[in-house]
Amino acid sequence: MACTAVALVALGAGADYPELVTLGLAAAATLLLAAAWMVAAPRLTVVREVRPHRVFEGSAAQGTLTVTNIGRRRSPPLLVTETVGGHRTTVPVPALATGEGCTVGYALPATTRGRYLIPPVELGHSDPLRLLQRGHRRGGELVVHVYPRVHPLALIGAGGPQDAEGPTNSNAALGGAAFHSLREYVPGDDWRRIHWGATARTGTVMARQVVVPDEPRQLVVLDTSAAAYPGALFEDAVRVAASFCVAAETTGLPFQLRTTGALERESSGPALEFLSTVERGRADRGLAALPGRLRDVVSDTQGVALTVITGRVDAEIAQLLMLLRPRFLSISLAQLTTAAPVTRPRGVLAVAAPTSDQFALNWNRLVLR
Structure with a gap:
C-alpha cells in the first residue's frame, strides 16, 4: 500500500493527472489510519493450558486458551500462534466485547519423541482492512515431553523367583x-x-x-553407540527399550534402564522421560563397554534378568553375552537390524526385526507360544 501511494502520487504529479494524486493520497491516508488503529492495542488477559504435559509419540497434546477483553472498546478478531517443534498452529479468536471472554481449544501435534519447549503464546491483531498486523507474546514457556511409542510385550518366565x-x-x-x-x-x-x-x-x-521377598529385577540396557544403527533404526530401538520398561512396570517387577553411555534411570516415569531425549553418541563404545556397566549388578545377590537392545551383533559381542550368561537369571537380546543376524549367542534369547512393530510381533509369538 505504501509503494502504491508513492507510485500514484509520483505518476500523477509527473503526468499532471490530479486523479492519480488523489488516489495516492487516499492510499497513504488509509495506511496512516491503519497505523493509528494499531497504536491502540486491545487490553486482553490470556490464560493458556496444555494437557497432558507428557504424551506418546504420534498423539497430540490439547491446548486451551482463554482470552478476556478487559479494555474499554471491542477487541478486533485475533490470531493465536503456537509453535511446537518447528510446527506452527494458528487459532482464530473472534472479536470480543468489553468484559467478554472466549475459550478456544486446539491440538498440538507431537509426531516425534523429544522434549519440546513451547514459547509464550503469540497473540496478534490487525486493523479492519488487514493492512497491518501486530503480535504480542503472552504467558510463560511450557515443556511437553513426547515419549517413544510403546508396544505390548510379554516378559519371559525365567525372570521370576527361583523358589x-x-x-x-x-x-x-x-x-x-x-x-x-x-x-x-x-x-x-x-x-x-x-x-x-x-x-x-x-x-x-x-x-x-x-x-518382603526379593523380586527379580529387570535390567534393560540400550546400546546408544552411533555405529550400531544405520538409518532410523535407533528410533525403533528406543521404542523397544520403552516397551520393555513399561512391560516390567505393568507386571509389578522392579526394573532399571541403562545405556552403554554413563546414564541410567529407574522406574517407568523417569525412564520414559529419559528415553524421550536419549541420543546416539559417536564416542560411545557400545556393547563393548557392557562388562564395566554391569559390574555392580553381577555382584549383587538379587536375581537379575538382563535385556539388551542393540543393532547388528558381531561374533565378538555374541561371545561376550555368552560369557555373561551364567551371572544372570536370563539374557534377552533385541536386535533392530535390516540384515540377517550374523550369529546367535548360545543360551541367549535373541529376536531380530527391522522395525519395533515387527519386533513386538516376533517377540510375543516366541515368548507366548
Missing part, C-alpha cells in the same frame, strides 16, 4: 511373609512369631524375622 517365596536379604523391607532369619524379640513384635524352640535353647526370647 515359592522368593529369595530374601537383610536389607529387605519388614512385614512380608518370607522367613529370613531369627533375631532377639523386640517389644512390639507379634508374639505369634516367637520361636519357642530357639528361645528354650538360647535362654533368650527369639522371634522370626519375616520380610
Whole structure:
C-alpha cells in the first residue's frame, strides 16, 4: 500500500493527472489510519493450558486458551500462534466485547519423541482492512515431553523367583511373609512369631524375622553407540527399550534402564522421560563397554534378568553375552537390524526385526507360544 501511494502520487504529479494524486493520497491516508488503529492495542488477559504435559509419540497434546477483553472498546478478531517443534498452529479468536471472554481449544501435534519447549503464546491483531498486523507474546514457556511409542510385550518366565517365596536379604523391607532369619524379640513384635524352640535353647526370647521377598529385577540396557544403527533404526530401538520398561512396570517387577553411555534411570516415569531425549553418541563404545556397566549388578545377590537392545551383533559381542550368561537369571537380546543376524549367542534369547512393530510381533509369538 505504501509503494502504491508513492507510485500514484509520483505518476500523477509527473503526468499532471490530479486523479492519480488523489488516489495516492487516499492510499497513504488509509495506511496512516491503519497505523493509528494499531497504536491502540486491545487490553486482553490470556490464560493458556496444555494437557497432558507428557504424551506418546504420534498423539497430540490439547491446548486451551482463554482470552478476556478487559479494555474499554471491542477487541478486533485475533490470531493465536503456537509453535511446537518447528510446527506452527494458528487459532482464530473472534472479536470480543468489553468484559467478554472466549475459550478456544486446539491440538498440538507431537509426531516425534523429544522434549519440546513451547514459547509464550503469540497473540496478534490487525486493523479492519488487514493492512497491518501486530503480535504480542503472552504467558510463560511450557515443556511437553513426547515419549517413544510403546508396544505390548510379554516378559519371559525365567525372570521370576527361583523358589515359592522368593529369595530374601537383610536389607529387605519388614512385614512380608518370607522367613529370613531369627533375631532377639523386640517389644512390639507379634508374639505369634516367637520361636519357642530357639528361645528354650538360647535362654533368650527369639522371634522370626519375616520380610518382603526379593523380586527379580529387570535390567534393560540400550546400546546408544552411533555405529550400531544405520538409518532410523535407533528410533525403533528406543521404542523397544520403552516397551520393555513399561512391560516390567505393568507386571509389578522392579526394573532399571541403562545405556552403554554413563546414564541410567529407574522406574517407568523417569525412564520414559529419559528415553524421550536419549541420543546416539559417536564416542560411545557400545556393547563393548557392557562388562564395566554391569559390574555392580553381577555382584549383587538379587536375581537379575538382563535385556539388551542393540543393532547388528558381531561374533565378538555374541561371545561376550555368552560369557555373561551364567551371572544372570536370563539374557534377552533385541536386535533392530535390516540384515540377517550374523550369529546367535548360545543360551541367549535373541529376536531380530527391522522395525519395533515387527519386533513386538516376533517377540510375543516366541515368548507366548
